[in-house]
Amino acid sequence: MKLKKDLVLRKIGEQYVVVDPGQDMVDMSTVFTLNSTSALLWKELDGSEVTTALITDLLCVNYDVPRETAEKDAIAIFDAFCTNGLLVD
Template sequence: MKLKANLTLRQVGNEHIIVEPNQGMVDLSKVFTLNETAAFLWKELDGQDFEKDAVVQLLMDNYDVDEDQAQQDAIALLDHFRGQGLLVD
């Protein structure tokens, strides 16, 4: 799977948002807010093909979580991204 290519992660103050630029303009009807962990994962995975296991490994390497929790969190995040149309399978 891959993150949708035409999306851009921006930081506005303390918020991390994903926007879809359209002909040089930002479509504010399609803005997605990410928490800091999801924004970190977005930055790490942007532009590359990956599997769930890569997300799990990033979580375990960078946060104090065991493998079971990382698996659950990766599944939840990827399901959310997929549901919002942010992933290309």
């Protein structure tokens, strides 16, 4: 799976949001707020095949976190991205 191509990460103040810039009108139901960790992952995952293993590796490289914790977090992040339609086949 990959990040949905038509979505763009934007920083607004201290917040990160993922938006669809192709929308004619802003539909706030399709704007996603990301924390700084998810925003960092979004940037790193752009153009890559998104897997829980890759997310785990990125968490371990960028944060001082045990691999077991990173794996659990990676599954949660991957599931959240899938559930919210941010990933496509």
